[in-house]
Amino acid sequence: MNVEKAYDLIQQTLNNWMQHFIKMLPNILLSAVVLVVGLYVCQWIKRLTRKLTRKISHNAALGNLLVSIIYLSSIGILIFTVLSILQLDKAVTSILAGAGIAGLALAFAFQDIAANFISGIFISFRRPLFVGDIVKIKNYMGRVEEINLRDTVIRTFQGQMVIIPNKDVFQNPIENYTLLGKRRIDLTIGVSYGEDLERVRDITLDAVKDIDGLSEDDEVTMFYQEFGDSSINFIIRLWVNTPEQLVYWTVCSETIIRIKKAYDEHNIMIPFPIRTLDFGIKGGVSLDEVQIKT
Structure with a gap:
């Protein structure tokens, strides 16, 4: 008797699933089409973004970062769209809530790193200095060797390699001697x-x-x-x-x-400081007088 009830329960569950599958079949087909087309669109966006970033900035690291961000963002939008078509709104809400909490935690944990990256992005677009320029940043003067997204490397005239975080580069005055050419x-x-x-x-x-x-x-x-x-x-x-x-x-x-x-x-005199030394307890006594007394 228990076996028959279990069999009926399983059969009823399978029937419900089959009915729900048949009912969702148009949405599944539509989501599959959207997924395939969306992947091609994301790839097209990726190629277009790479071309645009190469025209805007010559920094390869910045270009790759922007391409990756835009590509991953488009993939995320595509996934959320597919889930919405499949009527998985609760899953979408849960994913967005989890992503928000994780993003907030990461923002607090890596705020200095994030500040350096953002400063590096602004430096790459504004371009106040280039590789090879002679600059003075804070107390360091030398030639720019590398400009990365996180830091800027300067070789000082004493032969030292100084790595300066981009946040300090962006927030401090930059004396660029190369821009004027003299x-x-x-x-x-x-x-x-x-x-x-x-x-x-x-x-x-x-x-x-x-x-x-x-x-x-x-x-x-x-x-x-x-x-x-x-x-x-x-x-x-x-x-x-x-x-x-x-x-x-x-x-x-x-x-x-x-x-x-x-x-x-031409007998032009450049003065130099002259000091008069007085000897004795009260002063006013020359060295010769002191030697005679002794």
Whole structure:
């Protein structure tokens, strides 16, 4: 008797399933068609996105990331559409709720990493610096070696490789010396109060006028700035025709050599601090007097 009841129950369940399957058969066929067509559409979207990202950004890592995000998003939309056609709305709701909770948890757990990735995306689109540029970010100055989605690698002029998170690159000022194509030397010098300032200016400008590496489009300028403790100080500004660090320091060094040589030839004095040493308990006693007493 129990076997017959179990057999009837199984048969009734199978019949219900068969009826439900027959009733859902149009939806199943439609979902299969939508799935196949959707996969082709997703592939087409993927190829189109790759072409567009190559035109917008030359960063391969960023392009691959955007292509993957858009492709996976289209696949997700396709899956939800198929589930809706199959009248599995509860499953769709459960998946969306789970995805929201998981996304919130991941956002809190990896907020620094996410901030670096987002900053890397903005840097790739805005492009304030390129590989090979000479830049100064925070306290690091050097040549850009790599620009990744998470960090930027700089080789300093001391030969060190510095990896800077993109969040710091994006949130801090960037001094890009390569964008202008030239650099300026600001050299501060002081001369004695007894010198003829107009004569000093003419001799100084004449000494540096033909240094190799100076920009032909910018003139050398000189301005007196202040009355110092022991000298009248001025600043001389020279433009170097390249942002390269070696040329910059070479021109700076040659400028100092030529100015010093010109001042020696024309008896122009560059003052230096003078200190007077007093000996004795109350001061005012010279070293000779101390030696005589001892």
